[in-house]
Amino acid sequence: xxxxCKYGTHRVIEPAGVLPQAALRLDNDxxxxxxxxxxxxxxxxxxxxxxxQIKNETTDIGAKILEIxxxxxxxxxxxxxxxxMLIGTVAKIGSELSNRxxxxxxxxxxxxxxxxxxxxxxxxxxxxxxxxRVDVDAQAILFETGIYxxxxxxxxxxLALAALDVAGAPAQMAKLVRPxxxxxxxxxxxxxxxxxxxxxxKRVGPTGRVVAVCVLEEDKEKLQAAGLCHEVIVADATxxxxxxxxxxxxxxxxxxxxxxxxxxxxxxxxxxxxxxxNGGIVYLFSMAxxxxxxxxxxxxxxxxxxxIIGNGYTKDHAEITLxxxxxxxxxxxxxxxxxxxxx
Amino acid sequence: xxxxCKYGTHRVIEPAGVLPQAALRLDNDxxxxxxxxxxxxxxxxxxxxxxxQIKNETTDIGAKILEIxxxxxxxxxxxxxxxxMLIGTVAKIGSELSNRxxxxxxxxxxxxxxxxxxxxxxxxxxxxxxxxRVDVDAQAILFETGIYxxxxxxxxxxLALAALDVAGAPAQMAKLVRPxxxxxxxxxxxxxxxxxxxxxxKRVGPTGRVVAVCVLEEDKEKLQAAGLCHEVIVADATxxxxxxxxxxxxxxxxxxxxxxxxxxxxxxxxxxxxxxxNGGIVYLFSMAxxxxxxxxxxxxxxxxxxxIIGNGYTKDHAEITLxxxxxxxxxxxxxxxxxxxxx
Numbered sequence: 015x016x017x018x019c020k021y022g023t024h025r026v027i028e029p030a031g032v033l034p035q036a037a038l039r040l041d042n043d044x045x046x047x048x049x050x051x052x053x054x055x056x057x058x059x060x061x062x063x064x065x066x067q068i069k070n071e072t073t074d075i076g077a078k079i080l081e082i083x084x085x086x087x088x089x090x091x092x093x094x095x096x097x098x099m100l101i102g103t104v105a106k107i108g109s110e111l112s113n114r115x116x117x118x119x120x121x122x123x124x125x126x127x128x129x130x131x132x133x134x135x136x137x138x139x140x141x142x143x144x145x146x147r148v149d150v151d152a153q154a155i156l157f158e159t160g161i162y163x164x165x166x167x168x169x170x171x172x173l174a175l176a177a178l179d180v181a182g183a184p185a186q187m188a189k190l191v192r193p194x195x196x197x198x199x200x201x202x203x204x205x206x207x208x209x210x211x212x213x214x215x216k217r218v219g220p221t222g223r224v225v226a227v228c229v230l231e232e233d234k235e236k237l238q239a240a241g242l243c244h245e246v247i248v249a250d251a252t253x254x255x256x257x258x259x260x261x262x263x264x265x266x267x268x269x270x271x272x273x274x275x276x277x278x279x280x281x282x283x284x285x286x287x288x289x290x291x292n293g294g295i296v297y298l299f300s301m302a303x304x305x306x307x308x309x310x311x312x313x314x315x316x317x318x319x320x321x322i323i324g325n326g327y328t329k330d331h332a333e334i335t336l337x338x339x340x341x342x343x344x345x346x347x348x349x350x351x352x353x354x355x356x357x
Numbered sequence: 358x359x360x361x362c363k364y365g366t367h368r369v370i371e372p373a374g375v376l377p378q379a380a381l382r383l384d385n386d387x388x389x390x391x392x393x394x395x396x397x398x399x400x401x402x403x404x405x406x407x408x409x410q411i412k413n414e415t416t417d418i419g420a421k422i423l424e425i426x427x428x429x430x431x432x433x434x435x436x437x438x439x440x441x442m443l444i445g446t447v448a449k450i451g452s453e454l455s456n457r458x459x460x461x462x463x464x465x466x467x468x469x470x471x472x473x474x475x476x477x478x479x480x481x482x483x484x485x486x487x488x489x490r491v492d493v494d495a496q497a498i499l500f501e502t503g504i505y506x507x508x509x510x511x512x513x514x515x516l517a518l519a520a521l522d523v524a525g526a527p528a529q530m531a532k533l534v535r536p537x538x539x540x541x542x543x544x545x546x547x548x549x550x551x552x553x554x555x556x557x558x559k560r561v562g563p564t565g566r567v568v569a570v571c572v573l574e575e576d577k578e579k580l581q582a583a584g585l586c587h588e589v590i591v592a593d594a595t596x597x598x599x600x601x602x603x604x605x606x607x608x609x610x611x612x613x614x615x616x617x618x619x620x621x622x623x624x625x626x627x628x629x630x631x632x633x634x635n636g637g638i639v640y641l642f643s644m645a646x647x648x649x650x651x652x653x654x655x656x657x658x659x660x661x662x663x664x665i666i667g668n669g670y671t672k673d674h675a676e677i678t679l680x681x682x683x684x685x686x687x688x689x690x691x692x693x694x695x696x697x698x699x700x
Contacts, residue, residue, distance in 0.1 A: 033627050035657045095649035130657040161659045305648040306438035313669035314378045314473040316504045323664035326656030
């Protein structure tokens with residue numbers, strides 16, 4: 015057995031010397047090293063940008079997923095580069111990790127991307143196209159640095175998975191948004207968007223303003239009924255000038271302090287940049303974001319904004335996100351209806 | 358004539374509705390609208406990532422540039438998406454912009470990317486492969502929101518152009534770096550890198566630490582002779598683990614507060630992320646940066662860092678950058694030797 019690296023580089027087949035996320039192919043042999051954890055996988059939660067791309071490319075989603083995993087040893091969409099996360103039970107813990115607060119049989123969700131997780135699928139059991147989820151008979155490997163969360167006992171695994179999958183964005187918002195801020199959330203109707211809305215509403219307080227942009231009329235009703243924002247704009251987030259106009263209209267003509275992008279289609283960078291004031295923050299969480307479009311786009315219109323790449327990890331992100339579902343019964347009800355019932 | 362937009366959308370041929378930067382093709386008819394400025398172009402400064410890509414793709418750089426501009430109506434590299442900037446003289450100012458502090462005949466540098474600037478090249482006069490510059494007989498259009506700088510009288514146009522081309526990065530550092538910080542600058546040997554090093558040295562003060570990573574031994578000597586950093590690491594910035602080890606070694610084993618990436622080749626995201634402490638900042642200025650590699654890379658190794666997309670524009674960036682050359686004679690001497698002599 016090769017020397018084990020805490021980042022999992024011992025699993026990289028090609029190209030040599032890169033980290034597992036950048037690898038074209040990983041060794042998905044399911045014999046674990048002493049610093050790895052073997053997981054019996056129950057479900058894959060495919061990243062929304064990736065799942066949308068696959069749905070647009072083919073009608074046989076299962077075959078495409080198998081093709082990718084067989085080729086790469088991991089579920090990393092070659093077009094979007096993104097992965098998702100998984101839920102499963104701990105099958106075996108490497109000897110070096112025996113001091114972890116984890117036992118064989120524990121049900122966990124991995125909080126590192128599938129784009130760096132060695133995976134072997136034996137069979138696809140079901141594809142839930144409405145929630146980007148694929149139930150599988152599969153095994154996966156978690157590296158020493160791989161973060162995970164034990165599933166909570168006060169909610170169904172489907173509910174926890176749906177929230178944990180996007181745990182990064184709302185937790186980052188909790189650290190970012192301040193009282194009195196005006197916040198524009200593009201993609202507000204999605205699950206990440208709803209969690210961000212909820213967190214922003216808590217943070218801005220009575221003098222702030224939270225505006226959600228979503229593409230479906232039904233999402234508008236849902237967001238308003240649950241009190242997840244002050245205003246909803248129904249529009250195509252790729253149309254920067256429509257967004258700019260409508261966003262100003264519901265914010266007394268003023269520019270925003272912060273925009274959050276959790277849209278799952280490409281081409282929404284400018285819609286996130288134009289409505290924000292100079293000195294404001296543009297938080298880009300969509301995996302469909304283009305680095306150059308954002309960088310050159312802001313420069314091109316002379317916008318002095320701080321553009322942040324959404325980091326899927328921040329301290330205590332799992333706890334922060336699960337707490338939101340516990341705090342807000344209306345939000346939890348929406349999630350339970352869509353992603354799976356209560357325990 | 359179509360209605361004129363301050364962002365230049367009236368010049369977009371396809372696809373409809375996008376901003377000029379995202380357009381596949383711009384209208385480069387050189388009849389100006391009332392809110393545009395016509396420029397007689399002297400030189401193009403091609404973005405370093407773009408020029409490197411073209412050099413690697415073909416030996417006939419001139420033909421490739423003409424092909425791109427003829428096809429797109431702007432000099433935007435289809436692979437990297439990036440542009441660069443230009444220097445020229447003001448040929449005509451639209452009637453709506455007559456109140457600008459600008460006259461026909463003024464020599465200016467545009468500070469918006471070539472990736473959104475309508476351009477028509479009549480002839481290529483010279484290609485300076487060592488400094489990514491192309492002298493041309495050409496005309497270009499500056500939009501109402503397009504930022505520019507009049508060229509200073511106390512330095513040669515070549516020198517000013519070389520500095521202004523990368524004005525964003527050092528000006529952002531001036532706002533970011535604080536006393537006592539340890540700063541790792543990847544790509545420290547390039548012109549953007551040297552300006553960043555110089556700015557960081559000013560900001561960190563006696564208790565801070567500035568470490569440059571460069572790929573050439575000669576750059577190490579240059580940086581040290583000019584006192585532009587405390588330590589230099591000569592290594593390939595795509596090799597994340599080598600960078601991690603060497604960076605720790607010259608920082609007393611400690612992680613860095615800030616890393617700045619101004620490397621002009623792809624695949625250096627993890628080298629920027631791994632050496633930085635949790636809670637630290639990773640500033641990505643390279644146009645070769647991949648959004649997904651950065652976002653998923655940090656998550657994959659559980660790094661709680663703030664990753665910022667380098668914005669080529671920030672308030673007063675031209676002044677901040679030119680001031681550096683005036684303040685530091687050694688830095689100015691290096692720039693003059695490489696990019697062009699004193700006035």
